[in-house]
Amino acid sequence: MSAQHTIPGNTPDQHESFTPHPEDPVRRRLLLATAVVGGGGLIATAVPFVDSLTPSARALAEGGPVEADISQIGPGELKVIEWRKQPIWLLRRTPEMLASLKTDEGLLSDPLSEKSIQPESCANIYRSQKPGLAVMIGICTHLGCSPVLKPAGEAAGLGADWPGGFLCPCHGSKFDLAGRVFRGVPAPTNLPVPVYEYLSDSVIRVGEKVA
Numbered sequence: 001m002s003a004q005h006t007i008p009g010n011t012p013d014q015h016e017s018f019t020p021h022p023e024d025p026v027r028r029r030l031l032l033a034t035a036v037v038g039g040g041g042l043i044a045t046a047v048p049f050v051d052s053l054t055p056s057a058r059a060l061a062e063g064g065p066v067e068a069d070i071s072q073i074g075p076g077e078l079k080v081i082e083w084r085k086q087p088i089w090l091l092r093r094t095p096e097m098l099a100s101l102k103t104d105e106g107l108l109s110d111p112l113s114e115k116s117i118q119p120e121s122c123a124n125i126y127r128s129q130k131p132g133l134a135v136m137i138g139i140c141t142h143l144g145c146s147p148v149l150k151p152a153g154e155a156a157g158l159g160a161d162w163p164g165g166f167l168c169p170c171h172g173s174k175f176d177l178a179g180r181v182f183r184g185v186p187a188p189t190n191l192p193v194p195v196y197e198y199l200s201d202s203v204i205r206v207g208e209k210v211a
């Protein structure tokens with residue numbers, strides 16, 4: 001698939017709001033567009049339209065998987081690709097970043113991700129298949145803004161003991177470098193982790209396999 005593009009780190013246009021729940025966005029947009037244009041009577045026709053497509057056309061309409069080259073992501077760098085109109089973060093974590101995930105657990109709301117969304121293969125403290133690469137949906141679980149990467153240290157403006165993570169510019173929710181939400185912020189859960197797989201050491205595929 002060719003939906004991949006690179007954004008070197010978070011950019012201002014990532015601050016725009018995204019729909020907070022990532023599931024099935026194409027169908028939801030279709031429903032919303034239909035409601036705006038034609039009123040409630042047309043909504044009933046929208047879902048059958050998608051469902052009536054051939055399997056390959058339906059996969060395309062609903063947002064099939066995308067592949068990403070991860071070979072050029074340097075230590076500590078964040079690459080952003082798009083899948084189902086959502087920003088997908090690919091973060092190359094350094095050993096120091098990984099170490100922070102073991103020391104910040106006491107600050108987190110759901111350190112074991114028991115109330116959060118991730119595939120079984122990522123049900124670990126790194127929330128990833130391989131510790132060095134984090135793959136997350138970059139949409140705040142509060143109201144859908146896109147958080148910004150804030151490296152560890154005082155320069156981030158979050159205090160000298162800030163371990164590194166992400167700050168949501170809308171209402172201040174904070175997430176660590178595995179997308180786990182800090183306590184005392186509006187966001188209720190960790191950032192979701194999408195289904196993904198390694199096609200090789202340098203390429204991953206994000207999203208479900210399609211026929």
Ligand code: FES
Nearest residue numbers: 140142143168171
């Ligand atoms: S949308 Fe992120 S804190 Fe509200």
